[in-house]
Amino acid sequence: MSPATAVRSVNDLGLGLLRQPRQVLFGPGQRRQLPEVVAAIGRTVLVVTDERMATTAEFGELVAGLRDRGLAVAVYDRTEAELPRENVVELVDRFAGESVDVLVGIGGGSCMDLAKVASVVLANGGDVRDYYGEFLVPGPGLPVVTVPTTGGTGAEVTCISVVFDAEREMKVGVASPYLEAHTTVIDPEFTLSAPPGLTAATGADALSHLVEAFTGRAKNPAPAEIAGKLYVGKNVLADVYARTGIALIGSALPRLATAPHDLQARSDTMFAAYCAGMAINTAGTAGAHAIQSPIGNLTHTPHGIGVGALLPYIMRYNLPARVPEFAEIGRLLGVADPAQDELAQARAGIDGVDAILAAIGIPADLTALGLRADQLDDVADHAVLATRLTDNNPRVLDREGILEILRRGLAGDRGWW
Structure with missing residues (x-):
């Protein structure tokens, strides 16, 4: 070619459009705000992370802070890189029917994407495959708080989750404003040991x-x-x-x-x-x-x-x-x-x-x-x-x-x- x-294409309309979380907290040490942020949303919390993050002192402190605030906390720590569909199915099967007021996704992009997409499947039912594509999620999900621990994916503020479907041999997106996080807490101190x-x-x-x-x-x-x-x-x-x-x-x-x-x-x-x-x-x-x-x-x-x-x-x-x-x-x-x-x-x-x-x-x-x-x-x-x-x-x-x-x-x- x-x-x-x-x-060349030009924005002749002068269009401006943002989709964004309701609240963003940014800065070194701001993870300490997490218990108050979550407590304002609900009392039962599902924390979504991966096996490596779950073993860190920082993660232990966050979970302890949530519990000290009087919140009931469950943890799913089996998130894998590139977010396989099996993670979504496993999480939903395990926690469907449980009392979950709010999900907290802590980690890299896959952890936050899993929290976001699981929130809409838990709330609306069905299989994640029902929501592959754009604007196919039928209603709001459970509130999600995202806490990125890497400096790159942007998943903390996007309204899309990318899932790898092995049977289809490709990554697919679940894209809907209903996936937008309620709050994101961005603490650069998490990345110092990366x-x-x-x-x-x-x-x-x-x-x-x-x-x-x-x-x-x-x-x-x-x-x-x-x-x-x-x-x-x-x-x-x-x-x-x-x-x-x-x-x-x-x-x-x-x-x-x-x-x-x-x-x-x-x-x-x-x-x-x-x-x-x-x-x-x-x-x-x-x-x-x-x-x-x-x-x-x-x-x-x-x-x-x-x-x-x-x-x-x-x-x-x-x-x-x-x-x-x-x-x-x-x-x-x-x-x-x-x-x-x-x-x-x-x-x-x-x-x-x-x-x-x-x-x-x-x-x-x-x-x-x-x-x-x-x-x-x-x-x-x-x-x-x-x-x-x-x-x-x-x-x-x-x-x-x-x-x-x-x-x-x-x-x-x-x-x-």
Whole structure:
């Protein structure tokens, strides 16, 4: 596909749309607010986490604080990475019929996604498969409080849960405003002990969210589309969060590569991840996320590492349709010379994102993920089915375009297309 076919979309409506939790608490030490937050919602609490988090001193303190507040607490600690459907089924089978007033999701994206999606299945019945897709949840779920312990997924503020369905061999989304958390408590101190690999994976995920939300397709949706679609396109309110997040993460992530215990850098990264979640909640993610899912299924590489490795090639593919946005990213990152022409600034912005990814150790090509040339057709066949994501890409992303991105990514070709 030639640059001449890359048609630019513009938000002619001047639309701004946010979906967000009722309450957000942010800052070092704010986890100590959790007992009061939860007690204001209900008396019986189901805490959703994973086996690693459940063994930590911080988790023990949180649960003890809830119980000291007089709350009845049950714990589900079997959440797995990439959230398999089996986790949802197991949790619902175990707690259906139990008295649960509020769920608390503590951990990474899978823990929070499980709390959110379990809340609507427990409240509305059925199987999670009944709710695959957009706006198919029939009514409110149980109140959810999200407590992220990594700086990247944005799941604490998004109204979507992503579930891996092994029988379908793909990730699917349950997307509905009913999944929005009641409250999120964001405490950067949780991330101080995160190992470099986790910091890199979640940081790259947040960076990809910010870039894809800010450079995504503008859709000018009609009222019916706003009422029935999760992702309504690039918009002026999502852009506010994207700009803030890009400026923060541009300096914070590289600092963490050399100073992992820098609390200010951790705080800035976590705030950027929150901003990214707010942005993608209505603008959505795009090509990198569509292509990563089948690559992840084949190579078993972490989601954030995969989208980070893809991002340089997706950006170059999308550049013809988003020169002003990439130029602004260059200025937000402080790497573009405003005296230069807009295309030069845009290329500087893409190079700046490349440099952030390199600083945190994201693989420079798709070969490093374990992807092989003979797998590209299979990846493209699956990626093109993720229309919820491909429809957000600013440049038409058909099978031919996906294969072009994959070939260049496999070869590590970072030229200008």
